[in-house]
Amino acid sequence: MDAASTVRRLGRATALAVAVALAVTSCTSAGGGSVGDVAKSEPPRLDANDINPKPLDQLKDGGEVRLPLYQWITQWNPFQVDGRYGDAVDIMRALEPDLFTTDASGTFRANPDYLVEAGVTSTAPQVITYKLNPKARWSDGKPLGFQDFKADWEASNGKKDGYNIADSAGYELISSVEQGADPTEVKVTFAEPYADWQNLFRPLIPAAGIATADDFNKGWVERIPITAGPLKIGVADKTAQTLTLVPDESWRGTRPKAAKITFRVMSQSATTQSYLNNEIDLAAAATATAYGQLKDAKDTVIRSASPWDEVHISFGSGGPLADRKVRQALGKALDRSALIKIANNGVPVEFKPLGNHIFMPNQVGYQDNSGEWGKFDLPAAKKLLDEAGWKDTGSGQPRTKDGGQLELHFVINDSTPQAQIDLATAAAAMWLAAGVKVDLDKVPKNDFFTKYVDPGKFDIASWRNTDSFPLSTSLLNFRLPVGDNVFGNYSKLGTPEIDALLKKGAGTIDPVEAAKYYNQADARIWELGHTVELYQRPTVVAVRKGLANYGAFGLATTDYTKIGWEK
Template identity: 65%
Template sequence: MRTPPAARRTGRAAAAALAVLLTATACSSAGGSGGDVAKTVSPTVDAEDNNPQPPENVKDGGELRLPLQQWITQWNPYQVDGRYGDAVEIMYYTEAKLFRVDAKGVFHPDPSYLVSAEVTSTSPQVVTYKLNPKAVWSDGTPIGYRDFAAVWKSSNGKDPAYNIADPSGYEQISAVEQGADPSEVKITFAEPYADWQNLFNPLLPASGLSTPQDFNEGWVEKTPVFGGPFVVANADKTAQTITLTPNPRWWGPKPKLDRITYRVLDAAAITQAFLNNETDLATAGTAAAYGQLKDAPDTAIRTGTPWDEVHISFGGNGALADQRVRQALGRALDRASLIKIANKGVPVEFKPLGNHLFMTNQNGYRDNSGDWASYDPATAKKWLDEAGWKDAGGTRSKDGQPLELHYVLNDASNQAQTDLATAVQNMLQQVGVKLTVDKVPSKEYFTKYVNQGKFDLASWRNTDSFPLSQTVAIYRAPQGDNVFGNYSKLSTPEIDTLLRKAAATLDPAQAAELYNQADARIWELGHTVELYQRPSIVAVRKGLANYGAGSLASIVITSVGWQK
């Protein structure tokens, strides 16, 4: 997902977030018990710290104030520009999020929307949804099969006029029909799709998706219809604030909060805003932020282990169009030293990551990096020689052209990310590559550079790419101008085939094997050098219940509030 704080995919989302900012975003699962961070935290599959409280211990009313690092322009999470992390998270509160995910990554139907949802046939695969008959859109229209059909038809990739983010899952569907009555929906798949629970999540109304213009432009600077426990009551672009209030047509559990207020703040201003009691959450994931926040009054530091990775991506243009050059750069980078730079001053362990698809705390994780990510400058030099980039002392050259590359860095980067870029620059210089670090405006980092593939090297985060089918878009082959999430535009037919087979494999062990085979090929491709899995470390106002630092679990926003 795609611009500052964190990129996520819909479902458990995947938009990209700035590793530069090292922020923990609203995707963290709710708050914690307080206290200081342990000296080291070794992620476990269900680690979260969200101060869980039953409804009777949470006050009715009150406001939650959250930072927002970029103004939201596109609110449709199925549209290619709608993958900004905070926008996706807000849509989960204001639209029909059919399933909740628990801390171990298991999907459960949300009873506010679904009486049941299950596979009712395997040949072909048929999924039958039984809808809660009370579920309605904010315009009074009942939620029904036409909404499912509209999401499918707009996102299956068959009509290029719909500028979609990712057709995965939707392109496997052959029919969406009404079942036995208006509250039943039957989805038939032409080929199996294991992560079907992650589709239609959130469900959007047919009225907002029926034409390409509605899909692409109808959600720009507005949300036409709501279907969740909250609505966007006000979006003040001048003041850069967005206010959510309870949906008056909401039929489910009454939200505890009266209001959720988001305010756009530069990364550097978030810490101070928290200290000034202007927000109720701030990232504490850097040495500077942690040092200021850990002893702040009325503050709890909470940690969790969500799906969150930091990497360095290679572009696919110029010298980097040559796979051997990309492989050489991977051997020139000392990952252990880069991780130490990022981890400095933060008392939570940043785990080295040897897989593009699985986190270290997920079942199925295997380190497939092999020699592709092992620090070996001699081999890097040898491979650059073989690629025709000769070392005549200083910067290498080929056909009279110097080997000069550009590292695109967000100008709001913290000191650790600036130091990391400088370290990469020095490491590549040792093998004869001149790397220039280009600082670009934070609001243009994704839109004008990363999303457009205008970088040689760049670092950001992918968050919440769970279930694993959500990672497919990051590595699949672009189609025309649509790169999905593969901003490097690097791919192979073998990787595409393995990822598609894995996503269609219902047996988890067999699917994991296929995903790991694909991951090994991604390492060989020289697409991305994974650095580390990033724990969530946040400072929250004491007394905040059911919100803070999470794992794979969804936030149940109706339960979030202030402890009695």
């Protein structure tokens, strides 16, 4: 089951997909007849990925790798609230300094192209000292320096008016950024401990590109003013919806193996046929229909891994949904186990039920905190609606209150395949059984986030949050909005208690103690009726044989310099 859109955290990069589909009925393919269930394998281990790893000397020099892109990228600043669209962050880490990479277990490692070393040099207060690679330079010729770190901190700490930031987590705890012993050394001092400091300044953005709020918000729209990575934009054709990355001739590090990486914008459903037509070299295969068509395709291998990737349903905060009991009732009216079973039909990797908004089931620290709020209980759902003042008017009819009907709208990307629309229709029937009428509203693909999700103009919507890793990035999804800035909390629902618990987790160095705070916060998020989690979604992709160092990454960073074709 796919989501119509994906939100990616700044934790790391991953692949993207389209809107969630829900069902309590049988699932059939869109064009190939019925889809039977297939033998299931266990989800891939957390510390594993499936990318056909090959050393560079076994790869051809040059060639083109063709990949799908599910939405045209408009905002390229990953620190700006609209710049967190999944593939934009991934691509930006190949164009700008990615100070730390992660391996398949999610362990951070300093990137030698930018850092000689970096680490904690004091604990009271916490001080991080970065020793920069003196060869690292911006495309305008200037070396990386403390002024870039300082500008990123000041832009992202939430204290500057007019900067529409994506997330202040970590940055708001920094008390100073200054030059160290020489221009290649940067000292970052924290007012409070911050466990996930390696996730900050990823990627590093040049001070020259964000000098003013206007530069920060608008200077990266449809353009990237300054780069410092192994790749650069070759062609960005908005009309043709095609984007190419090519090696940057001024790059001083390891040269990319591919001569060109081409991204073509298309809907998730279109990738299957595009792959079969030999127009792209990778396609998602995590649905019954897609897997059935791709698994035996010529010169194809299926690769899978377990990333931080969750499928959920989010509730808005306006109208009837301003009442917590109504949101809680909607959650109780859903039979999550039935939805997960149907979502998993025809896909070869087991989908694990998800009882946590912060940890994945195969992460250390995970526990199921859904309790009564994630349990299917139709009588309890009806009772909550009764208590909220919504009168039961009979089976199959929406409840009423003060002369109005309990009618809500589920916003759906119009590129969602018909099979998934059918599933969403079945979910609406589950809510109607509780007395809640839910209409499915199709909206244009490119408007789904910008006009509906980002501004919180929805009653019900679904997307995948991917890569909320490390754990401190979860604050972004659930923190209380500040003015017009909702961060990543598009439902606009939250409490000071949840914020405090998430911040305590982020400031606790001991992972066992930190997990206690995160799990306490998660239990409150379930009770709030913010989001109904369904399952952890494994990456399952069809990949052209011979494509190396690409596929299903798990928690590892994409290294675009190593993508290429075997000799």
